[in-house]
Amino acid sequence: MSGMQHLEQSLRYQFKERDLLRQALTHRSYAGKHNERLEFLGDGVLNFVVAALLFKQFQRIDEGDLSRVRASLVKQDTLAQLAQQLQVASYLRLGEGELKSGGFNRPSIQADAVEAIFGAIYLDGGFAAVYKVIEQLYRPLIEQSDPKTLGKDAKTLLQETVQALRMDLPVYTVVDTQGAAHDQTFVVSCTLDQLGINTRAKGSSRRSAEQAAASLALAAIDKQHKAN
C-alpha cells in the first residue's frame, strides 16, 4: 500500500482509516464496497466548500456569478484535471470489463473518484480536514479565475465584449450543412462588420457551430487589441 501513501502526500492528508480511501478508489465494477455513496457525500462537501471559498474570495460578486463560477469549478472537466494532478488513475480499482476498456482513463470515473476521496476525508477527519484539502487543491484555480467570465459560453462573452466596445451585435449565419439528416455537420459564420471580422466553424449542431465561431471571433478581437 505504499502507493496510497503517495496519494496521501499529494492530498496532504493522512487517513486514520485507510479502508475509506481504498473504498473511495473502488469503482462499482469491482467486487465489494464501491465508491458511489462516498461520491454522493463528497459531491456535497465539495459544492459547499467551493461555495464558501468563492464567497470569501469575491466579496462584491453577486450570487448569479458565484453560482456560475462554482458550476465551472466543480464540473467533471475540472475534477478530471485534479485527478490527473493527483495521479488518481494509478490507484483506481476497476472490474475486469472496465479494466479492458481503459476505464482508468475515463474522465467520469476519475472525477467521481476525486469526489469520493473528499467524502472519505470528511468521514475520516471531519469538516475542517476536508475543507483544508479542498482549499489547497482549489486555491490556485480560484486565484486564477475571473468571476466575470469563468464558465460563460463563447457567445455570451462575445456579446458582452462587443457591447462594451459599443459595436453592433455579432451576426451568425448557417452557410452550409453537410451529411445526412441524422448525422449533419453545420458550418456557421460569425460576422462583426464594424471590426472587419468574419469567422467560420463547424459543429454537429447549429448551436455548437455558433459557439465555435464565437470563440474564433473572440480570439480575433483579442489579436486586434494586442496589435494596437
Next chain:
Amino acid sequence: MSGMQHLEQSLRYQFKERDLLRQALTHRSYAGKHNERLEFLGDGVLNFVVAALLFKQFQRIDEGDLSRVRASLVKQDTLAQLAQQLQVASYLRLGEGELKSGGFNRPSIQADAVEAIFGAIYLDGGFAAVYKVIEQLYRPLIEQSDPKTLGKDAKTLLQETVQALRMDLPVYTVVDTQGAAHDQTFVVSCTLDQLGINTRAKGSSRRSAEQAAASLALAAIDKQHKAN
C-alpha cells in the same frame, strides 16, 4: 429587536453578530444589503449537511435514492414549511412593492430566507454550529421519511406498487379535454382492471392529470388493503 431573539430561540442559535441575521432576513427589494449571497452560501451548506445526515441515517441506501430524498428535503416546499415553523414571515424585511403584493407569504421568499439564515449561521458560528441547527430542524423530517418512496412521483409509485402485487400496469387514458387550445384542462382516467380500480382527475397538462389520477389510484389500493 426582541423579535429576533424569538427567532434565535426557535433556531436554538444565538448570533454573535446579529447584523448577519438581519441581512439574512432582508429581501433584495429592500434598500441596503440583501440576502442573496447568504442564500448562495446557505444553499450549499444545507445541501451538504442534509447529505451527511442521510448518509449516516440510511446506511444501505444507494446514492440514487439518497439524491432523490435529499432533493425532496431541500426543495422550496420543504424550506417554506420550515419557514412557517420558524415564523420567518414576521421578521422579513421587504421593499414597498413586495410588501403591498404580500411578499411575506410568498413561499420562494420565505424559503430563500431560511437558506440565507443557514449561511449567516455558518459565517457567524462556523460549520459545527450550522450543522447542529440544520440537524435539529431536519431530524424529524428525516426520521419520518421513507427513502424508498420520498420524492417519487405518483405514477412511479403506482407502477412500483402494482409490480410488487404482480398485477398488470396501470392504463392512463385522456377521456376529455376542456377549454381553448392555449388554456386546456385534461381529464385523465387511470385503470387497474385486476383491482377493479378506475380513477379520474383533471390537470392543466396531460402529465399533471395523469399524476393526479395515479395519486387517487394509490389511495384506492391503500383503502382496499386496509379493508382486507
